[in-house]
Amino acid sequence: MSLVSDHVRRLDAYLDRLPVLSEHSSEDGASESEQDTDAEQHPFVAADVYASPRLDNLLRIVRALSTVSNSGALLSTSHIKSLLSQSDIPAAVVNTDGNAVFENEARSVYEVEIEWLLVGKATIQLYGVILNNLLDQIIPLSDDIWYWDEVLTSYTYSSLYTVQTSPLRLFAWSQDVYSTSRERFQSLSLRHSPGDLVDSTASGISQSWSQFYSIVRDTIRERSFTNIQRRVLSPVAYCRSEARRKQAQLRKLREITASGLGILVDEGLQFALDDEKFDTDDQRDLRGVVERSVALMDMILKEVTVLDVNIHDFEDKVFNGVEEDPDLSVHLEETVTGRPIILARRLLRIINKALPQHLGSMQALARENGRPPRTIRYWLPAVVGILSSSTILRIIVKRRADIVAWLTDFGATVRDFWFNWVVEPAQKVVRTIRHDETSEIAIMSRDSLKADRESLERMVVDFAIDKPHFVVGGSALSDAQIAEIRNKVAEGDVTPVLRAFEKDLRSPFVGAVRGDLVRSLLIQVQKTKVDLEVAMTGIDSLLKSQELVFGFVGLTPGLFVSLGVMRYVRDIFFGRSSHRQQRKAGRAVRIFRNVDRILSEARPTENNVLSYKDHGLLLCELHVLRNLATRLMPRNIEKEFLEDLDDLANVRGIQVQARALERIRWAYARWLK
Numbered sequence: 001m002s003l004v005s006d007h008v009r010r011l012d013a014y015l016d017r018l019p020v021l022s023e024h025s026s027e028d029g030a031s032e033s034e035q036d037t038d039a040e041q042h043p044f045v046a047a048d049v050y051a052s053p054r055l056d057n058l059l060r061i062v063r064a065l066s067t068v069s070n071s072g073a074l075l076s077t078s079h080i081k082s083l084l085s086q087s088d089i090p091a092a093v094v095n096t097d098g099n100a101v102f103e104n105e106a107r108s109v110y111e112v113e114i115e116w117l118l119v120g121k122a123t124i125q126l127y128g129v130i131l132n133n134l135l136d137q138i139i140p141l142s143d144d145i146w147y148w149d150e151v152l153t154s155y156t157y158s159s160l161y162t163v164q165t166s167p168l169r170l171f172a173w174s175q176d177v178y179s180t181s182r183e184r185f186q187s188l189s190l191r192h193s194p195g196d197l198v199d200s201t202a203s204g205i206s207q208s209w210s211q212f213y214s215i216v217r218d219t220i221r222e223r224s225f226t227n228i229q230r231r232v233l234s235p236v237a238y239c240r241s242e243a244r245r246k247q248a249q250l251r252k253l254r255e256i257t258a259s260g261l262g263i264l265v266d267e268g269l270q271f272a273l274d275d276e277k278f279d280t281d282d283q284r285d286l287r288g289v290v291e292r293s294v295a296l297m298d299m300i301l302k303e304v305t306v307l308d309v310n311i312h313d314f315e316d317k318v319f320n321g322v323e324e325d326p327d328l329s330v331h332l333e334e335t336v337t338g339r340p341i342i343l344a345r346r347l348l349r350i351i352n353k354a355l356p357q358h359l360g361s362m363q364a365l366a367r368e369n370g371r372p373p374r375t376i377r378y379w380l381p382a383v384v385g386i387l388s389s390s391t392i393l394r395i396i397v398k399r400r401a402d403i404v405a406w407l408t409d410f411g412a413t414v415r416d417f418w419f420n421w422v423v424e425p426a427q428k429v430v431r432t433i434r435h436d437e438t439s440e441i442a443i444m445s446r447d448s449l450k451a452d453r454e455s456l457e458r459m460v461v462d463f464a465i466d467k468p469h470f471v472v473g474g475s476a477l478s479d480a481q482i483a484e485i486r487n488k489v490a491e492g493d494v495t496p497v498l499r500a501f502e503k504d505l506r507s508p509f510v511g512a513v514r515g516d517l518v519r520s521l522l523i524q525v526q527k528t529k530v531d532l533e534v535a536m537t538g539i540d541s542l543l544k545s546q547e548l549v550f551g552f553v554g555l556t557p558g559l560f561v562s563l564g565v566m567r568y569v570r571d572i573f574f575g576r577s578s579h580r581q582q583r584k585a586g587r588a589v590r591i592f593r594n595v596d597r598i599l600s601e602a603r604p605t606e607n608n609v610l611s612y613k614d615h616g617l618l619l620c621e622l623h624v625l626r627n628l629a630t631r632l633m634p635r636n637i638e639k640e641f642l643e644d645l646d647d648l649a650n651v652r653g654i655q656v657q658a659r660a661l662e663r664i665r666w667a668y669a670r671w672l673k
Contacts, residue, residue: 003623003649004135007265008074008128012066014271015120018286054088058114061087065121074128081351084122089115089344115340120290122347127269130297130355134261134304137362138620141254144370148247152240162239164377246369252307253365258616259311260304263318265619266612266651268293287339294346295325301354305361311613421558429551449533456526457489463497463523467516470496492531497523584628585672591625592665592672595648599658609651618657622649633671641668 061083065075075083084090151157270289299321303314327342371377396403464471464485471477471485488495501520504511511517595618602614610618622645629641644667647660 002132003619003626003645004128004131005074006646007131008124011124011127011269011271012121015117015124016066018117052108052111055108055111055114058087058111058118062114062118062121065118065125074132075125077126077129077351077355080122080125080129081348084344084348087115087118087344089119089340090348112340116287116290119340119343119347120286123290123294123343124269126347126350127264127293127297130301131261131264133355133359134257134264134616135620135623137366138254138257138261138616139624141250141257141366141370144366145247145250145254147371148243148250151243152247155236158236158240158243161243161372162236163380165239165372166235167379168372168376249307249365249369253305253362253369255311255613255617256307256314257304257362258620259314259611259613260300260318260616261619262610262612262614262616263315264296264300266615268296291328291339291343292322294343294350295322295328298346298350298354299325301350301358305358305365307365315612417558417561422555422562425551425555425558429548429555432548432551449530449537452526452530452533453490456494456523456530457486459523459526460489460494460497461485463500463516463519467496467500470499492527494523494527497527581632584632588625588628588632588672591621591628592661594621595625595661599654599661602654604654608653608655610654610657615651619649633668637668637671 064083065080151161271286296318299318303318303321306314309317327346461482465477465482468477471481477485485496497520500516501524504517504520508517598614598618598621599610602610605611609615626642626645629638629645632638633641641664644660644664648657648664650657
């Protein structure tokens, strides 16, 4: 909910708490005792008054104007206008006594009170509409001012702006020369008599064209001499001076509009919102507040677009205009029964004339001094694109086969990547989890080590049986000794073979021919093979224990690439919510920077509060900040955040607002990073 909506709801709730009938319902009517006496003497008349169709219609319109009766806090101007017209208050006729008459019948005191309530609620709704319009007009001006800052701070941007706006300047200059030359040519033709014109026609059209050409040439020469500034300055420098002038106009318009906004918020509809008790004087003062607020809205709409005055003169002009307003009750002779009619008519006049004229003037000023339209800023790329479109189309047609081949290869590449690096590794991981034997990693066959170890065992045992003296001193081996040799071979001990190898190594040639050198050497080769297979078996077991890890390692690259592409496509087509959240937080921090700058550079009044201009600028920043707070933080935190923003917006002293700003900074820093 916006700042204006909250303010309108508070004002409307205050009117709902007021008693419908005051103790003295009219300034020229009977007293309370007389009204009670009439009600006692004529009870059926009082009942008829309460049950009148017009009173029911007024109550229905009051409910329609209430913020509680509609989903949105503010009504549109067309809806407000329609409800005022349905009430028939503006169509009333005021008689010679200053009282209003409807269809030749006098109104009851109850109808007058309901009319005041209806006009008050319509005033509050129109007040909110005007505040929203002022806020919506001020905020875009900051973007245009920033655009001119970019143009002025960079020579490149200044040159680009010069090129962009060159057709406009050329067209304006040509139109000026043409209109001036045409006027001079027509005045020259009128000086001649009809006979001269006939002779001129007879002499031929060439003479007329030569005269017109000479007039155009003289006009161009005069324009060049008159615009001496353009001849002294370069085109870029002249455009920079133009940008500086437009920026100054926008800043002045922004300050005056902010001042008008601050005046409306600080001085308009200033009810005693905190009072719970109401008396007759309060209700009479409320009517005066409504009258002055309507006059204040009218004056601000008329004067806020006048840029030839400074802020101080603008504020004085607005307040003096309100004090001297001819429609205020102090300047009129009508009684209290005729004032709602005057206010209702003025509200319709504001809706029908003042507000549309204000919007038109603001749009004209913003269009005249704001950034150029998109057609001007992008005409050069559009022209280049149009001129090169035929060449681009020719290239596309000529290389159509290559483009089709590129697209086909791209599709095949994507398909192969998906199946080879995502689907197949994922299937392997699933088979590994399910202990599928076909997915196990194996460096060597499962029974290879067993066969080689049994072969080595037989070779060593046969060697020991053939050469028992290398094992024991005897000539034969017992079964126990053979079993012991088998156990040692299983543990990797081939001592008998090594002893024979050491003996034959002393005489290698003799041992190779007559001894057991070759046999022992071949047995050691088998022993080396078995040792290598044991090592490979250990590595194989290690790989099998980490098979799931390797499966995920093979799957990771494909998943990373696929997730990255999917996230990129999602960000393109479905928006970048996280980036939007970060941009919102960054923009909120910049808004707090602007708020801090407003409070630091503000010149407080005698009451140590912000001036109307500074308060208006502060409200603009807080209005944008409240809109950014939506979905920026949790709902319960957002409620507290909006309460602190209300403390920052209320004019209760610069020190109080500075403390509120500091509290917001440390309390909500987590969501504003």
